[in-house]
Amino acid sequence: MIASPPSRRWVLPLLLLLIGTVPNLSHAQETGKLHEMEVLGVIADPGGQAHILLRSKRNKRRLSMVIGQFEAVGIALPLEGVTPPRPYTHDLTLNILRFFKATLARAVITELRENTYYANLVLQVQGREVLIDSRPSDAVALALRAGAPILATETLLEARPVGAQP
Numbered sequence: 001m002i003a004s005p006p007s008r009r010w011v012l013p014l015l016l017l018l019i020g021t022v023p024n025l026s027h028a029q030e031t032g033k034l035h036e037m038e039v040l041g042v043i044a045d046p047g048g049q050a051h052i053l054l055r056s057k058r059n060k061r062r063l064s065m066v067i068g069q070f071e072a073v074g075i076a077l078p079l080e081g082v083t084p085p086r087p088y089t090h091d092l093t094l095n096i097l098r099f100f101k102a103t104l105a106r107a108v109i110t111e112l113r114e115n116t117y118y119a120n121l122v123l124q125v126q127g128r129e130v131l132i133d134s135r136p137s138d139a140v141a142l143a144l145r146a147g148a149p150i151l152a153t154e155t156l157l158e159a160r161p162v163g164a165q166p
Contacts, residue, residue, distance in 0.1 A: 033153070035058055037055065037109070039052065040055050042067075042075050042076045050067050051064050052064070052075055052136075061157045063109070065136055067136075071137035090141045094142065102126075104143060107122070107139035107143035107148060109139065110156065111153065121142065
């Protein structure tokens, strides 16, 4: 017997239950002062390593994170206004969110721990906020596509990864 497709009404709550929506799902909570960031671009250093450059809109402090080549493309496409003929993973993710009437409220780059950056996606789902742990590059790529703010914590803007240039 073939089962009929599930109703949209209960699929998203079930999905959220399966992935876990407990408040401390993320590595770091949104604590302290948050700065809205703007994406300046994606560049390659002389060694060919890709970096995303962000800048605080308020006080112009910069943040640079090393990202992979595929992640760089995922961020560069919306920055350049390019719509691929077929959806990339980030486009697909936003299509799924829209189908279930969820939206990306904001992306928050939360901390730097052991030379690794962490981020959260904050979703609006059925009138409540849900935190989802994310890689910062994915959070930025999704936020650019969704037109959602990208935020970074004050402590993060003060931190420097090991070996980073001032």
